[in-house]
Amino acid sequence: MSALENPLTELEVVAPSPTPVVPASDLTARALKFTLGLGRWVLIYGAALVIFGAFVAVRHVDPIAMYTAMWSETIATPYGFGQVLDRFGPFLLAAMAVAVPARAGLINIGGEGQIVIGATAAGGVALALGPHTNGVPAMVLMALAAVLAGALWAGLAAVMKLAGNVNEAISTLLLNYVGADVLSYLVYGPWKDAAGNGQPASKPVPVNDMLPTIGSLEAHIGFIIAIAVVIATALVLNRTRWGFSLRAVGGNPEAARRAGLAVATLTISAMLVGGALAGLGGFVQFNGLEGQLRPGLAATFGYTGFLASWLGRHNPIRVVAAALLLAAIVVGGDSLQISTHLPGQAVNILMAVVLLAVLAQRPKVRAA
Amino acid sequence: MLIDILWGAIAGGTALLFAALGETISERAGVINVGTEGTMLSGALAAFVVTVNTGHVWLGVLAGMVAGAGLAGVHAWMVVYRRASQLATGLVILFLALGITSLYGADYVSSNIHGFVSWRVPVLGSIPGIGHAFFDHDPLVYISYLAVPTVWFFLFRTRWGLLIRTAGERPESLRAYGISPTKVRAVAVVLGGALAGVGGAQLSTALALSWSEGMTAGRGFVAVALVIFAAWNPLRVMAGAYLFGAAITLGSELQVHGVRVNQFMLDSLPYLLTLAVLVLLARRQSQAAPEALGQEA
Numbered sequence: 001m002s003a004l005e006n007p008l009t010e011l012e013v014v015a016p017s018p019t020p021v022v023p024a025s026d027l028t029a030r031a032l033k034f035t036l037g038l039g040r041w042v043l044i045y046g047a048a049l050v051i052f053g054a055f056v057a058v059r060h061v062d063p064i065a066m067y068t069a070m071w072s073e074t075i076a077t078p079y080g081f082g083q084v085l086d087r088f089g090p091f092l093l094a095a096m097a098v099a100v101p102a103r104a105g106l107i108n109i110g111g112e113g114q115i116v117i118g119a120t121a122a123g124g125v126a127l128a129l130g131p132h133t134n135g136v137p138a139m140v141l142m143a144l145a146a147v148l149a150g151a152l153w154a155g156l157a158a159v160m161k162l163a164g165n166v167n168e169a170i171s172t173l174l175l176n177y178v179g180a181d182v183l184s185y186l187v188y189g190p191w192k193d194a195a196g197n198g199q200p201a202s203k204p205v206p207v208n209d210m211l212p213t214i215g216s217l218e219a220h221i222g223f224i225i226a227i228a229v230v231i232a233t234a235l236v237l238n239r240t241r242w243g244f245s246l247r248a249v250g251g252n253p254e255a256a257r258r259a260g261l262a263v264a265t266l267t268i269s270a271m272l273v274g275g276a277l278a279g280l281g282g283f284v285q286f287n288g289l290e291g292q293l294r295p296g297l298a299a300t301f302g303y304t305g306f307l308a309s310w311l312g313r314h315n316p317i318r319v320v321a322a323a324l325l326l327a328a329i330v331v332g333g334d335s336l337q338i339s340t341h342l343p344g345q346a347v348n349i350l351m352a353v354v355l356l357a358v359l360a361q362r363p364k365v366r367a368a
Numbered sequence: 369m370l371i372d373i374l375w376g377a378i379a380g381g382t383a384l385l386f387a388a389l390g391e392t393i394s395e396r397a398g399v400i401n402v403g404t405e406g407t408m409l410s411g412a413l414a415a416f417v418v419t420v421n422t423g424h425v426w427l428g429v430l431a432g433m434v435a436g437a438g439l440a441g442v443h444a445w446m447v448v449y450r451r452a453s454q455l456a457t458g459l460v461i462l463f464l465a466l467g468i469t470s471l472y473g474a475d476y477v478s479s480n481i482h483g484f485v486s487w488r489v490p491v492l493g494s495i496p497g498i499g500h501a502f503f504d505h506d507p508l509v510y511i512s513y514l515a516v517p518t519v520w521f522f523l524f525r526t527r528w529g530l531l532i533r534t535a536g537e538r539p540e541s542l543r544a545y546g547i548s549p550t551k552v553r554a555v556a557v558v559l560g561g562a563l564a565g566v567g568g569a570q571l572s573t574a575l576a577l578s579w580s581e582g583m584t585a586g587r588g589f590v591a592v593a594l595v596i597f598a599a600w601n602p603l604r605v606m607a608g609a610y611l612f613g614a615a616i617t618l619g620s621e622l623q624v625h626g627v628r629v630n631q632f633m634l635d636s637l638p639y640l641l642t643l644a645v646l647v648l649l650a651r652r653q654s655q656a657a658p659e660a661l662g663q664e665a
Contacts, residue, residue: 002509008476054531055471056471057466058472059471107455109402109459160646160647163647164646164647164648165654166643166646166647166650169455170593170596170646171643171646173402173592173593174589174593174642175639175643176589177586177589177635177636178636178639178640181632181633181635181636182632184632184635185632185633186629189630190633263501273453282519297392298389303459303462303463306459307456307459307460307463310453310456342471342474343470343471343474343581344470345466345467345470345581346467346470346471348463348464348466348467349464349467349468350467351459351463352463352464352467353464355456355463356442356446356460356464359446359450359452359453359456359460360446360450360452
């Protein structure tokens with residue numbers, strides 16, 4: 001299959017040029033440009049809110065009341081914000097699982113499956129350790145298992161790409177479903193909790209092995225883990241030889257090969273790191289919130305992460321903001337059910353409209 | 369029992385077949401639509417809602433077609449005219465469909481319809497065995513039998529088919545002839561969406577006779593996989609759709625006959641098969657792929 005679009009070409013266009021000393025007369029021009037840019041974003045998000053408002057108005061729900069409820073139940077209260085942070089952690093890791101391979105020009109749509117397999121591995125370790133564990137060491141083991149499993153799942157796609165020239169976007173997409181089936185198979189079969197109430201779920205993890213929560217927010221520390229890992233990843237991407245090499249491979253693989261870079265190794269490593277990040281996302285979700293494996297665990301998290309990465313144009317700092325925004329929208333959706341009796345899934349419209357508006361913006365530089 | 373499995377494979381594979389035929393047209397023009405899951409879902413709901421409210425199931429199918437085409441139109445506008453990423457936009461289309469169908473479908477979850485019923489084809493339907501398997505289905509199945517050669521003929525024997533294939537192979541050469549590859553691509557994507565919409569309609573108005581949130585259950589993604597599996601060939605798409613349809617229905621069929629088999633292993637079969645085909649037939653597959661697939665026109 002021929003090359004799919006390279007997600008990095010946009011990045012190159014917006015790569016910062018060295019900043020010269022600014023003459024005073026340029027300052028007004030810059031301020032004007034900044035204001036116009038800001039105005040455009042306000043317009044995009046405002047339009048998205050209006051469009052979603054129109055959708056719900058058809059169902060005889062007052063959009064203003066809906067947005068007020070969404071606001072007050074997400075950002076405005078510590079509890080609501082805590083819930084947003086709980087979603088934000090795995091979303092952010094899932095997004096970075098896309099952003100890192102994107103540096104090397106690879107498209108990883110497999111965060112969805114890599115998260116699920118990561119959580120499954122963490123759950124498997126929990127079952128193997130049994131009920132008498134001692135907190136931190138057990139959690140470290142589970143995190144390691146999740147990271148390895150996620151990396152392995154993405155590594156399959158990397159190997160297929162190198163050995164069989166199979167497009168990684170397609171193989172990672174297909175592996176998502178296999179991952180979900182593996183989880184379902186286990187919790188309906190060998191890992192089903194015999195002492196449970198008949199639901200397909202594994203035995204709950206001991207409370208000691210769950211990530212601690214932060215006082216008034218009632219959020220677990222998963223979001224702190226995620227931010228720390230993202231900072232580390234960003235530093236590695238921007239300060240190390242490996243990070244620069246990835247960028248070179250993503251920009252022009254043929255030139256990178258001629259320059260003596262090990263393109264195959266770089267390709268595999270980028271996918272492995274991406275998978276590992278998603279796997280860690282699975283750990284954060286499992287040990288932070290779920291506590292037991294069930295079918296549909298972390299469903300759509302990977303796809304949301306994929307979109308967060310695109311929303312942030314694969315740039316770590318922007319991706320953090322994008323993941324936070326999408327987490328707020330999703331949690332806002334949960335409040336829809338309570339405040340307006342609309343199905344929570346309806347909020348996907350808002351998310352989609354924002355993304356359509358952003359994806360439709362292209363730098364004007366590329367004429368071809 | 370073999371006959372029952374074959375019957376189930378065709379009944380269960382028809383929605384897949386329509387969607388994959390649509391995706392074939394779209395990908396032949398160079399555009400991947402991973403939002404097919406979403407276009408199917410919107411087709412399923414639109415068909416169901418219109419059937420409930422008008423009582424005419426054929427009007428429902430038409431509505432499903434329009435809904436699928438409309439959503440694919442958004443995809444076309446984004447990727448063809450705004451040059452947005454095909455994969456990212458496809459996923460957004462899926463989320464958009466999930467949102468819209470859950471918002472407007474909630475009232476219809478427990479509705480009943482007079483949908484399609486089986487109609488045994490005279491003469492052909494009374495052939496022992498095969499008659500039941502192939503000619504004892506709802507009318508949309510028969511339409512899908514016709515759709516396969518029609519799509520093949522359209523793609524490989526008509527001027528429009530040639531334009532579509534060229535838009536997927538060498539879009540710049542279309543431009544040299546004064547034809548806009550973007551317009552050709554947009555038409556192909558919308559056509560593909562219309563077919564996916566009919567596939568969704570078959571699910572809600574013939575197979576399940578009900579609406580439930582997310583009822584396509586991944587069939588749209590299977591359709592995307594199937595097109596690659598079938599090397600962008602409508603005739604192979606048909607064979608693949610029934611093979612995958614068999615994997616979907618085999619579990620319950622075997623259970624009826626007392627064979628215990630794990631449903632989730634069967635569920636993952638289509639994906640594993642496609643991956644195996646991609647690895648084993650990488651050369652054939654990459655030759656069959658439209659050269660400009662996924663690229664800008």
